[in-house]
Amino acid sequence: MKKKIFYGLLILSGILVFFPIIYALISSFMSTKDIISGKLLPSEVKLTNYKELLQNVPILQFFMNSLITSLVAMIIQTIICSMTAYALVFVEFKEKKFIFLLVMCSIFIPWESIFIPNYFTILKMRLLNTKLGIILPFLANGLGIFLMVQQFKTLNKSLIEAAKIDGCSHGFIYLKIVLPLSRGILSTWGIYSFLNVWNMYLWPLMISTRPESRTIQIGLKMIKAEEGTNFGVLMAAVVIVIIPSLIVLFIGQSQLQKGMTSGAVKE
Known part of the structure; x- marks a missing residue:
């Protein structure tokens, strides 16, 4: 009985969570009249909204801008974070504790407090309206x-010591031992960083002042302003925006679950 109640609650929760996404998908094939009238299913399935969206708005340009910036930021951020973590765990140097303290302090600095300095830095570097300026x-x-x-600290130290005794360089240990054993946290952080950059609005809005350099979130706001009450086109744009996020989450679901608990238990 308890299992039935438990699974029933899970199913109900799943429906509540995914209903807005499912309704947005269905609404993207509906006319504005059907949406306003409160229909749950379209009177006739048509691709009119998508055709109108592609004709009137450079949605594909916005999409590609967001996709490129998100992928590049995800790859570079994962590499830099993993290399820094490797140095803090496996390389001995005098300033290690101080650098780790700086890293910890940076976590508690609100983004709003460094927004303006970052903007002026990008401005002086002449990187406005560029993908590099966003990234x-x-x-x-x-x-x-x-x-x-935290994850690297849980790795078997004997493997690292054996590799050092055999004369392996830090680069070899990092690439061939540490990274393969840390796929969970790398995948988790890759997903997090991708979604973080993909969903950004305020920073790309400040950095990109031209339509050809703007990202999908800004494009969605522009579509809302231009289309007004044309809800079918708006729903089509929403579907295009959420597709990459859903793909990334579904592909990396298993690794995400592993990464959430990685480093929680130290053997």
């Missing part, structure tokens, strides 16, 4: 470094 402040992350440090 640059997010090439490293203190939380990512901290999580990877």
Whole structure:
């Protein structure tokens, strides 16, 4: 009986969570009249909303801008965080504790407090309206470094010591031993960093002043302003925005679950 109640609650929760996404998908094939009238299913399934969206708005340009910036930021951020964590765990140097303290302090600095300095830095570097200008402040992350440090500390130290005795370089140990054993946290952080950059709105809005350099979230706001009450086109744009997020989450679901508990138990 308890299992039935438990599974029933899970099913109900799943329906409540996914209903907005499912309704957005269904609404993208409906006319504005059907949406306003409160229909749950379209009177006739058509691709009119998608055709109108592609014709009137450079949605594909916005989409590609977001996809490129998110993928590049994810890859570089994961590399930098993992390399920094490796140095803090496996390399002995005098300033290690101080650097780790700085990393921890950076986690507690609100983004709003460094927003203006970052903007003026990008401005002086003449990187406005560029993908690099959007990505640059997010090439490293203190939380990512901290999580990877905790994960690397759980690795079998005897493997690392044996590799050092055999004369392996730090690069070899990092690439061939540490990274393969830390796929869970690397995948988790990759998903987190991708979604973080993909869903950004305020920073790309400040950095990109031209339509050709703007990201999908800004494009969605522009579509809302231009289309007004054309809810079918708006829903089509929403579907295009959420597709990459869902793909990333479904592909990395198993690794995400492993990464959430990595470093929690130290053997």
